[in-house]
Amino acid sequence: PRDTVDVVVVGSGGAGFSAAVSAHDNGAKVILIEKEPVIGGNAKLAAGGMNAAWTDQQKAKDIKDSPELMYKDTMTGGRDLNDPALVEILSSHSKASVDWMTQMGADLNDVGRMGGASVNRSHRPTGGAGVGAHVVQVLYDNAVKRNIDLRMNTRGIEILKADDGKVKGILVKGMYKGYYWVKADAVVLATGGFAKNNDRVASLDPKLKGFISTNQPGAVGDGLDVAENAGGALKDMQYIQAHPTLSVKGGVMVTEAVRGNGAILVNREGKRFVNEITTRDKASAAILGQTGKSAFLIFDDSVRKSLSKIDKYIGLGVAPSADSLVKLGEMQGIDGKALTETVARYNSLVTSGKDTDFERPNLPRALNEGNYYAIEVTPGVHHTMGGVMIDTKAEVVNAKKQVIPGLYGAGEVTGGVHGANRLGGNAISDIITFGRLAGEEAAKYSKKN
Ligand code: ADP
Numbered sequence: 204p205r206d207t208v209d210v211v212v213v214g215s216g217g218a219g220f221s222a223a224v225s226a227h228d229n230g231a232k233v234i235l236i237e238k239e240p241v242i243g244g245n246a247k248l249a250a251g252g253m254n255a256a257w258t259d260q261q262k263a264k265d266i267k268d269s270p271e272l273m274y275k276d277t278m279t280g281g282r283d284l285n286d287p288a289l290v291e292i293l294s295s296h297s298k299a300s301v302d303w304m305t306q307m308g309a310d311l312n313d314v315g316r317m318g319g320a321s322v323n324r325s326h327r328p329t330g331g332a333g334v335g336a337h338v339v340q341v342l343y344d345n346a347v348k349r350n351i352d353l354r355m356n357t358r359g360i361e362i363l364k365a366d367d368g369k370v371k372g373i374l375v376k377g378m379y380k381g382y383y384w385v386k387a388d389a390v391v392l393a394t395g396g397f398a399k400n401n402d403r404v405a406s407l408d409p410k411l412k413g414f415i416s417t418n419q420p421g422a423v424g425d426g427l428d429v430a431e432n433a434g435g436a437l438k439d440m441q442y443i444q445a446h447p448t449l450s451v452k453g454g455v456m457v458t459e460a461v462r463g464n465g466a467i468l469v470n471r472e473g474k475r476f477v478n479e480i481t482t483r484d485k486a487s488a489a490i491l492g493q494t495g496k497s498a499f500l501i502f503d504d505s506v507r508k509s510l511s512k513i514d515k516y517i518g519l520g521v522a523p524s525a526d527s528l529v530k531l532g533e534m535q536g537i538d539g540k541a542l543t544e545t546v547a548r549y550n551s552l553v554t555s556g557k558d559t560d561f562e563r564p565n566l567p568r569a570l571n572e573g574n575y576y577a578i579e580v581t582p583g584v585h586h587t588m589g590g591v592m593i594d595t596k597a598e599v600v601n602a603k604k605q606v607i608p609g610l611y612g613a614g615e616v617t618g619g620v621h622g623a624n625r626l627g628g629n630a631i632s633d634i635i636t637f638g639r640l641a642g643e644e645a646a647k648y649s650k651k652n
Contacts, residue, residue, distance in 0.1 A: 204372060204386035208232045208352075209649035210642070211373050211387045213359035213426065216244030217335070217631060218614025219393035220342035221638025222645070224307075226391070227349050229646035234385060235351055236375055238358035239421045242343060244395045245615070246634055248419065249335030250458035250512055251317050252325025253304075253635065254628035255297035260312050260326055268322045270294040277629060280319040280482050281588075281622020284439070288595050289620045293629070293636055300635040301326055309341045315510075316463035316565050317627035319482040325628035331460065331510035334631055359426065362390055362433035362610060369652065370433075370609030388649035389609045391641045392599070393634075394426025396587035396615035398443070404584055408443045416584040417446055417456040426616045430591040433610055436602040439589035439618040444625055446585030447486035450521040450578050451497055456585070457516060457578055459483075459627040464509045465567045466502035467549055468580075470494060473532065473541025475549065478561040484624045487582035497581040499537055501528075501546065504573025516578060524574040535577045546570050586625050590618035597641035609648060613641040 210226040212219050215237035223235040255261075256273035273294040278285055301311055311326035311334075327334040346353060356378035363384060365371045372386040397403050398416045400423040405412035416422075427437060448457040462468070462479040468486075470476055470493040477489035490498045507513045516522045525531040528546055532539025550569040552558050558566060591612040592600050599610040614634040621629060 205383040206234060207386040208234050209387060210389045210391060210645045211236065211385050212391045212393060212642070213373070214244060214393035214395060215242040215353070216393060216395050216614060217246035217338055217342065217634035218638035220339065220346055221635050222391040222393055222613055222642035223351050224342060224345050224349065225639040225642030226646040227351055229643050231646035231649055233351050234354060235346065236354045236357040236359055238356065240356055243339040245419050245422055246335050246631070247339045248417070248456070249631050250333045250456065251460050252315055252327040252334050252628040253301065253311060253338070253631035254317070254320065254324050254626065255301045255326055255632060256294060256324055258298045258301050258326065260301070260314050261324065264314055266314060266323050268324055270297065272321055273297060273324065276320050277626055278622070280626040281624050283622065285622030286619035292595060292640070293620055293633060296636045297632050300632065300639065303639065304338060304341060304635060307341050307345045309338060315460050316480065317459050318480045318486065319626040320628065325460070331512055333512055338631060338635070359394070359429055362429060364433070368608060370607070388652045389611060389645035391611040391613060391645050392426050392430055392591065392616050393614045393638060394429070394616045395422050396590065397424025397427065398422050398584045398587050400424050404443055407441050411443060411445065411584055414445065414584045415449060415454050417449060427590060430599060430612065430616070434601050434607050435599040435610065435612070436592040437590060437618065438592045442588035442623045443584060444483055444586040444588060445487040445582035447483055447490055447582050448500060448580040449583035450516070451581050452521045452579065453519060454583065455516065455519055455521055456583070457500060457580060458512055460510055461500055461502065461506065461513060463565070465506040465570065466500045467570070468498050469501055469537065469542060469545055470498050471537055473538035473545055475545055475561060478558070478563040480563060480565060482624055483627065490580065490582055497579050499535060500578040500580055501542070501570065502576050503570045505568050506570070507576065522576045522578045524576045526574055528575055531575045531577050535579065537577065586630065587615065588618060588621045588623060588625055590616045592619065593617050596644045597637055598644065609652070611641040611645045613637040
């Protein structure tokens with residue numbers, strides 16, 4: 204071998220960085236490899252928030268929540284097809300994960316609402332900046348502080364096992380060094396999902412053939428093959444999530460937090476057609492049912508001011524604005540008169556405190572301040588719920604649920620946490636909690652071996 208360490212982590216998204224930092228802090232010598240020339244994977248793109256229950260940040264805002272309620276929402280969102288033991292970990296560790304990130308320097312003080320959540324539990328930086336970029340930056344800074352050996356442009360190819368079936372390292376391919384192997388007691392796979400691989404997506408769910416995707420180019424699923432070749436079982440592969448709101452112009456993903464903070468969805472006829480903060484599967488199906496298979500996010504300056512991310516969309520030119528709804532309608536091909544009536548009706552529902560039209564559970568603010576904005580949106584492939592099967596110690600298991608000694612998995616590469624449909628805000632929560640757990644378990648395992 205070219206190198207000998209305790210733990211190799213594959214993938215530099217949130218799960219990989221969490222695993223690397225936690226393995227290091229549990230006494231392991233770590234190498235973190237990333238096949239792309241940039242760190243952060245899809246985690247870096249996450250805009251919504253980090254779901255967690257019973258946090259100090261929620262208490263400070265008088266939000267009543269509990270791990271039990273987060274468990275229930277997550278199971279319901281996943282159509283009860285989630286692995287209950289993994290959801291139990293996700294919800295009961297969520298506060299500790301927020302605290303862990305906060306201790307490392309993260310600001311997760313803003314708490315907003317995402318689809319399928321009974322209360323506000325999506326933690327994000329003050330002012331509503333993108334949570335993923337922030338979390339990845341904090342983890343990266345902490346990895347650098349610990350001198351963790353980070354190797355870019357280095358792909359994990361094959362898990363190497365000893366005759367007794369235990370992991371003994373990984374074959375990798377570096378852009379300059381070529382193929383070499385790293386000896387290690389444990390490997391953590393944190394290689395993310397495959398939403399960018401439309402051939403694979405469409406082979407599992409033909410409805411999604413030709414769909415655009417929100418994902419970074421590396422999200423093609425080669426880590427799943429690495430796991431399978433090592434004997435790991437895959438589960439729930441057919442559950443692939445479309446994110447309901449990609450801007451038609453430019454393909455930019457518009458975070459669910461825009462709706463959570465008050466935007467409504469209307470069709471070309473100027474009418475609302477769905478509870479805007481329902482789960483992603485339902486919102487996507489509803490949008491595809493409208494004329495032109497797209498819809499418009501409509502909001503005003505009060506929503507814009509509540510979420511700094513919105514200024515990014517305006518800067519990218521995907522959120523045209525006008526000082527009246529009629530003008531906005533003319534610009535965007537929406538029936539302006541109907542739109543004016545719809546917004547007036549919606550504002551009266553906000554005043555009454557109850558959405559008797561679509562039973563939207565949160566009505567944060569009326570839309571009547573300053574300019575109006577419209578972002579045309581359509582669903583795009585966003586998250587792959589299925590993946591490698593793991594147990595409650597993040598150990599990869601085979602089809603008979605037997606552990607593959609020394610192989611761990613965390614984050615989007617795994618299946619089971621989200622069932623048939625992931626709730627917004629649960630990805631960052633998943634990758635921090637399970638990344639940290641996988642790193643800790645891998646470090647402990649390597650001490651014994
Ligand atoms: P998660 O959200 O689960 O942390 P991400 O998508 O954020 O997942 O990150 C996964 C990272 O793993 C991406 O940066 C991706 O480029 C990288 N990756 C995927 N496959 C491999 C591989 N075979 N070897 C090394 N890195 C990989």
